[in-house]
Amino acid sequence: MQTKHDAPLRPGDPRRVGGYTLTGRLGEGGQGVVYLARDREGAVVTVKLLKGGSSAGPRARGRFTKEAAAARRIQAPQVARILDARVTGDRPYIVSEFVRGRTLQEAVASDGPLRGAELRKVALRTAVALTAIHKAEVVHRDFKPGNVVLGPRGAKVIDFGVARLLDxxxxxxxxxxxxxxxxxxxxxxxxxxxxxxxxxxxxxxxxYAATGRAPFGGGTNAAIMRRITDREPDLGALRGSLRGLVARCLDKEPEARPTAAEIARFLRAEAVPPAGKARRKVPRYRSNMIIALGVVMVLGFAVGLLLG
Incomplete structure (x- = not known):
């Protein structure tokens, strides 16, 4: 099976890893190759295979082991689940939930920036995901539009390739x-x-989700990193309370930024209609009284016409 986003297996790619049948390539990074696969029951999953296999050095194996340990600690519907892992042997691998959908990077590049309720839903779900990640004492360290998948049940955070456990x-x-x-x-x-x-x-x-570009522009990595450390972010068309929240998150000083849990609470509160906007409910007894008075007035008017 191939999805819209996977590529065929290459001649040097394995066809099976553990009990999983590899069916296509989903991506490749510095640490490993991610494949689309099926388990023994036929369910679609992703398999991340450590580059180099048996020839991978102890440092690479150590990072891979830490990734598996970090990801296993996180249990949240907004984060792709780790289903299985083997970090020893000739072919260390990590099996995770396959999330159908485009990444935030792909969606914005194709359809343009998110707006209104759609933007706030993605903001809230990803903030809740980070809350769960941090509660598990894990730092993701590579949160970006390419690691947010807009699945059928909402946004999910993926890829813990450079994640670290906190002591x-x-x-x-x-x-x-x-x-x-x-x-x-x-x-x-x-x-x-x-x-x-x-x-x-x-x-x-x-x-990026709201404007289609990163807040510190493009160019070489060195130029971007210099702007991050020395210049203020360009928030573009981002408006309203979300603009102020994002500005706080982009403060150069970590202590001045809110926590992920505080972000989530703020966004949840914003989703509740402001006090006084709800339609006022009329008590039933008052409603019945108003109807009764209306009937009496109509009857009185009719009787007056007959007697007149």
């Missing part, structure tokens, strides 16, 4: 990883990276 409240420090246009200043400057880094990436992703 309690201790932020993660590592060399810069991620996609430059959506990286936080602390990622670029090789500073401790915690959940607030994902919040910055969420803000940048929402700018």
């Amino acid at each position: 309690g409240d201790t932020p993660v420090t590592s060399h810069p990883v991620g996609t430059p246009a959506y990286m936080s200043p602390e990622q670029i400057e090789d500073l401790p990276v915690g959940p607030k880094s994902d919040v910055f990436s969420w803000g940048a992703t929402m700018v």
